[in-house]
Amino acid sequence: MGSDEIRHPVLxxxxxxxxxxxxxxxxxxxxxxxLTTTNVCIHELKRHTREKSxxxxxxxxxxxxxxGSVAALEPFEGNANTAFTTINSVPRxxxxxxxxxxxxxxxxxxxxxxxxxxxxxxxxRESISRTFEERDQYGVAVAPSYxxxxxxxxxxxxxxxxxxxxxxxxxxxxxxxxxxxxAIWQEIPIDCSSYLDGSLLP
Amino acid sequence: MATSNDKIQFRGADEKRASQRLSEMRLGGINISExxxxxxxxxxxxxxxxxxxxxxxxxxxxxxxxxxxxxxxIGDLLEDIEREREAVxxxxxLSTDGVFQNE
Numbered sequence: 001m002g003s004d005e006i007r008h009p010v011l012x013x014x015x016x017x018x019x020x021x022x023x024x025x026x027x028x029x030x031x032x033x034x035l036t037t038t039n040v041c042i043h044e045l046k047r048h049t050r051e052k053s054x055x056x057x058x059x060x061x062x063x064x065x066x067x068g069s070v071a072a073l074e075p076f077e078g079n080a081n082t083a084f085t086t087i088n089s090v091p092r093x094x095x096x097x098x099x100x101x102x103x104x105x106x107x108x109x110x111x112x113x114x115x116x117x118x119x120x121x122x123x124x125r126e127s128i129s130r131t132f133e134e135r136d137q138y139g140v141a142v143a144p145s146y147x148x149x150x151x152x153x154x155x156x157x158x159x160x161x162x163x164x165x166x167x168x169x170x171x172x173x174x175x176x177x178x179x180x181x182x183a184i185w186q187e188i189p190i191d192c193s194s195y196l197d198g199s200l201l202p
Numbered sequence: 203m204a205t206s207n208d209k210i211q212f213r214g215a216d217e218k219r220a221s222q223r224l225s226e227m228r229l230g231g232i233n234i235s236e237x238x239x240x241x242x243x244x245x246x247x248x249x250x251x252x253x254x255x256x257x258x259x260x261x262x263x264x265x266x267x268x269x270x271x272x273x274x275x276i277g278d279l280l281e282d283i284e285r286e287r288e289a290v291x292x293x294x295x296l297s298t299d300g301v302f303q304n305e
Contacts, residue, residue, distance in 0.1 A: 008300055033301065034300060034302065034303055083303050115299075115301070122285075126285075129289070138296065140292045142289050142290065143286060150298070150301060150302075153298075175255070178255075178256065178279075179282035182259070182286070183287045184286075187287045188294070
């Protein structure tokens with residue numbers, strides 16, 4: 001730890017990890033992306049696996065958080081994996097938004113290290129974007145759906161897989177991810193109409 | 203049910219007296235019409251379900267819902283999407299060096 005910590009250009013928070021880890025593209029993300037998070041976010045994921053029940057009903061928010069946390073933790077816990085790294089937050093933030101705060105603090109301390117900061121919370125993204133503007137100009141805060149798009153852009157998944165994973169994200173996160181996914185579909189026109197139910201489409 | 207008539211009538215004697223009473227207490231009075239308009243907008247947004255918001259947004263994209271109505275009902279969503287689009291647009295201009303394992 002310390003000087004050995006590897007900072008990849010993509011910094012991801014707890015809720016963003018949970019949302020993407022719940023899609024069928026997570027193994028593809030694990031095999032192709034370099035991601036960095038903080039020890040505070042890892043701690044939050046671990047807390048979810050303790051406090052949320054494995055036996056919560058399918059389709060419930062509890063189950064979504066539990067399953068996503070378990071899946072998200074896995075690649076960070078193997079010592080051999082240098083593609084998924086954890087940075088220690090100093091000082092360590094506490095409280096309900098600790099994960100998000102730890103990202104903001106990390107970015108303030110190392111603005112040159114990151115290009116994409118991925119957060120589920122929209123206000124959190126606005127705050128991170130402001131930090132980028134004040135410190136660095138170069139990076140941007142994006143929603144978790146952008147991680148799925150990066151995989152598609154790099155040729156790591158088919159259009160169908162991308163569209164279906166967006167659908168899974170929409171169904172799992174509901175309203176939270178709707179605007180982010182609509183934005184991707186509108187900004188980078190990807191026709192998902194053959195793969196998704198009409199109610200989920202742009 | 204609301205009709206195409208601009209005027210919206212409420213059957214609210216107590217609400218009317220309550221607003222008149224508050225208006226009397228204030229030197230400049232209160233703009234009851236403005237409050238009612240804002241209140242109605244807030245309530246309409248509040249009672250909309252997520253599914254209805256999605257449906258309305260789809261109607262807006264299809265040109266079946268005019269901008270004025272869309273702004274009242276899902277204005278915040280339209281702003282959110284616009285902000286997200288800007289972020290995605292900016293993200294597209296940035297380098298992906300170090301993002302992928304196979305580089």
